[in-house]
Amino acid sequence: MQLYNKLSAKERATLIDEAGKDRMTISFYQYHKIDNPTLFRNKLFLEWNALDVLGRTYVSYEGINAQISVPAENFLDLKAQLDSISFLEGIRLNVAVEHDNKSFLKLKIKVRDKIVADGLKDETFDVTDKGVHLSAKEFNKMLENPDTICVDMRNHYESEIGHFKGAITPDVDTFRDSLDIIEEDLKDNKEDKNLLMYCTGGIRCEKASAYYKHKGFKNVFQLEGGIIEYTRQVKEEGIENKFLGKNFVFDHRRAERISDDVISKCHQCGKPCDTHTNCANEGCHLLFIQCDECAEKMENTCSDECKEIIHLPYEEQKELRKGKHASNKIFKKGRSEKLKFKL
Numbered sequence: 088m089q090l091y092n093k094l095s096a097k098e099r100a101t102l103i104d105e106a107g108k109d110r111m112t113i114s115f116y117q118y119h120k121i122d123n124p125t126l127f128r129n130k131l132f133l134e135w136n137a138l139d140v141l142g143r144t145y146v147s148y149e150g151i152n153a154q155i156s157v158p159a160e161n162f163l164d165l166k167a168q169l170d171s172i173s174f175l176e177g178i179r180l181n182v183a184v185e186h187d188n189k190s191f192l193k194l195k196i197k198v199r200d201k202i203v204a205d206g207l208k209d210e211t212f213d214v215t216d217k218g219v220h221l222s223a224k225e226f227n228k229m230l231e232n233p234d235t236i237c238v239d240m241r242n243h244y245e246s247e248i249g250h251f252k253g254a255i256t257p258d259v260d261t262f263r264d265s266l267d268i269i270e271e272d273l274k275d276n277k278e279d280k281n282l283l284m285y286c287t288g289g290i291r292c293e294k295a296s297a298y299y300k301h302k303g304f305k306n307v308f309q310l311e312g313g314i315i316e317y318t319r320q321v322k323e324e325g326i327e328n329k330f331l332g333k334n335f336v337f338d339h340r341r342a343e344r345i346s347d348d349v350i351s352k353c354h355q356c357g358k359p360c361d362t363h364t365n366c367a368n369e370g371c372h373l374l375f376i377q378c379d380e381c382a383e384k385m386e387n388t389c390s391d392e393c394k395e396i397i398h399l400p401y402e403e404q405k406e407l408r409k410g411k412h413a414s415n416k417i418f419k420k421g422r423s424e425k426l427k428f429k430l
Contacts (some may be wrong), residue, residue, distance in 0.1 A: 090132050096192040099141070103188055109159045110141075111238040112183035112338065114315065116202065116290040118214065119174040124198045127151075132196050133375075134168050141191040142160040143337070145199045149209070151175075152202035152290055154337055156191045171266070177368050181288050184334070184343040191338055205294050206263035211301075215290055218284070218307035219294030223320035226283070229330055235281040240291045244374055246419040247351045247360040248342060249314075249332030251285065260420060262291050270302055278304045285310035287334065318345055328403040335360050351379040354426040355385065368393035368406040374420045375429070390425035 094102070103110070121127050128146045136153070142155030157165050163422065166423075169175045183190070200302045203380045221229060229235050230251065237254040242265075246256035259265045282304050284292045292309035300307050310317055314334045330351045333342040341363045353360040353376055360378040367387040375389055388394040396404060423429070 089136060090129055092193045092195060094193070100189055100193040103192075106158075108188075109186070110156045110188045110190070111188060112154075112156045112340075113248050114154045114181045114183075114288045115169075115175075115178050115295075116150065116152045116288065117175055117178055118202075118293060121146065121148055121150065124148055128196050128198050132194065133197070135165075136169070136194060138165055140165065141194050143191065144196045145202045146196060147199045147202050149201050154191070155194075156188075156305075156338075157321050158389065160324075179312060179316070181312055181353060182319070183336070183340075184315065184318050184345065185340065187340045189339075190340050203294065204261065204263060205266070205298075206397075207266070207294065207298060212298060213301065214294065214297045216297050216300055217293055218282075218300065218309045219318055220309060220311040221283075221308055223317045223326050224324070226285070226317065227327060229281060229308060230329060232281060234279070235283050236273060236276060237283045237285070238273075239266060240284050240286040240295055242420065244363070245287070245335035248363065249330060249334050249345060249350065250374070252329050252331060254285075259271045260422070263297075266298060271276055273304075278305045281308060283308045283310075285313060287313045287336065289313040314345070315343075318343075335363070344430055351376055352428050353381055354429045355381040355389075357428040366390075367391050368404075370396065370398045372403065373423055375423070375426055389423060391424075 124146045131144070138157060138161045140155050140157045142153065143239040144151065144153040144155060167179055192257045230253065231236055237251055239250050239254045239256045240262065242260055242262065243258045250256050257265045259268065277301060277328060284295060286292050289310065289312050296309045297377045314330060317330065320326060328346055332346060333344050335342050349359045349361050351361045352358065356379060358378050360376055362376060363374055364377045364382065364387060366373040366389040369420055371393050373389045386394055386397065388397060396407065
């Protein structure tokens, strides 16, 4: 019984090319008490593996958070499988704005303490007492209200390439960092302003809205389905788009373009650019914005030091990556003194 992915990303990419079938990238989440997350995780893996589902999914005692791709021809089978699970019946599936057959190259379903790392003690407040969910049209209307404070619940590397007009974009590395900062900044407006929140697909706002209501905010609202669902409604209903730039996504695409606006700069030369990349030095892997010219000049690295390292023999590169002092440097998101134009 296969309960874990056995193919490398390269092998899977080859199989996708050989299959020649279009895939759909989808995300969904649901807060729900799951008594045995491991058993549920194994059930999902067996059923999704049979449907050629790929992606990254977290399961915990509090629910499920999934970002996956599936062959278009298997979409209805996947929906039927989800509908067969009582707490996922009729779940809204956020379909990607831009499709890429290789958005995910492995199926990873992990059991975690939480489906989003929020650092909160859920037993201290009612997580079901959430804010009012708004459609794209309702969100736009409230955004225009002078008594509204709109807050981006995402991290700095997400909001720097795209956000709603007039939104507050906290300069934070993680979701948990933003919660206390926002409460402190808005403490004088708990009763007289509308707190309007949004994120990528809605999951962060689900928890944050309940938390802020617990903290005394009287008028709490959230964008239903996040930026992904907002964009779908804008296109299907002909609604004015108030989102500028790109929507950051957590797969190989890294972002979906929502508007033609380029609101960020290359972190190395300052030229208008909103394309994220990861440093080619595997011991760095820094996520940063890099234009085509700098990518060519720097060979997809973030600094001269990393550029030198990628030309070392592979075994020497491996040695440099060993030890805790090195691992702490990996997977940082756009924070480096080497990046001259990091906003």
